[in-house]
Amino acid sequence: MPDRQLYYEDVEVGQAIPTLVTSVDPVQMFFFSAATYNGHRIHYDRAWATEVEGYPDIVVQGPLQAALLARAVTEWIGGAGRLVRFAVQNRASCFPGEELHFGGTVTGKREADGAALVDLEIRGAKADGQLLMPGTAVVALPRRGDG
Amino acid sequence: MTGEEPLIPPEVAARVGTVVARRTGVVDTKEFQRWAASVRDRNPLYFDPEYARAHGYDDVVAPPMFLQHVTLGVADLDELRPDGSAGTGSGNLTFPRCPRRMAGGEDTTFFAPVYGGDVITSERRIHSIEEKRGRSGRFVLVTWKTTYTNQRDEVVAESTTSMIARP
Secondary structure (H helix, E strand, O other): OOOOOOOHHHOOOOOEEEEEEEOOOHHHHHHHHHHOOOOOHHHOOHHHHHHHOOOOOOOOOHHHHHHHHHHHHHHHHOOOOEEEEEEEEOOOOOOOOOOEEEEEEEEEEEEEOOEEEEEEEEEEEEOOOOEEEEEEEEEEEOOOOOO | OHHHOOOOOHHHHOOOOOEEEEEEEEOOHHHHHHHHHHOOOOOHHHHOHHHHHHOOOOOOEOOHHHHHHOOOOOOOHHHOOOOOOOOOOOOOOOOOOOOEEEEEEEEEEEOOOOEOOOEEEEEEEEEEEEEEEEOOEEEEEEEEEEEEEOOOOOEEEEEEEEEEEEO
16 A cells, blocks of 8 residues: 655644545445444344434444545645644535545644644535534544654 | 333332443454445554554554454353343343343543553443433433553543433
């Protein structure tokens, strides 16, 4: 895998991180529920999700939305970057087959306790712009010339 | 006037501040790799020991967002809620007037890497239980604070999570 490391010096406030565009299907949802030991019916029992809980379809797991958003961040920061803090709110549900966008924007840079930190506003949204998961993250990046 | 009865039963409100779960789990490399694969997250830090060592780790490292799943218990299928969810990790809080539950949010700070074989203990405490009113009506917001510690008593992460229950 090519490894293009991001450095603290390369980042500017206002810069967008690359958007991860994806969609989730019931197979991925099944594997994620298995990997997280999640038996909640709204994620696999369509009759329960629609007839009992009133959703239009089975519901993509909130932790899967969060994991995809974290993936967008950790793919951007590279192997020498580190996710320090990750905070999100579940604002809306999404469903299999919908196009989803996970990305963010740099809101600040600071050096604290010897670490070079970057503050991010992050978001998961549907293709039409409906906000699914707003949040913030802090990542630590290497500096050019470190180690 | 039944609509204005409190959504939070008094016996549930009384549990604010208490520890609802203290559990231990061993980190399994294959489990966190399965988790990463289910996210289509093929980060070599999670899969390639040589790559991970070249980036300052001792071995492949667990994805940060996997940590919350390490200490999940074993569900008794006869004790699940009707919606199939298990309440054992969050204190089995019941809100009979609010059967529809969904995750509210999470805020986690990660302090140290987590590896296969690490023994993680999570201690979860109820931070608050509040009745709120939003655009779509009344709901209950429950907030927990969880500390994750490894076998060397190092705090590897601290997390605040919340859940919304609606009528």
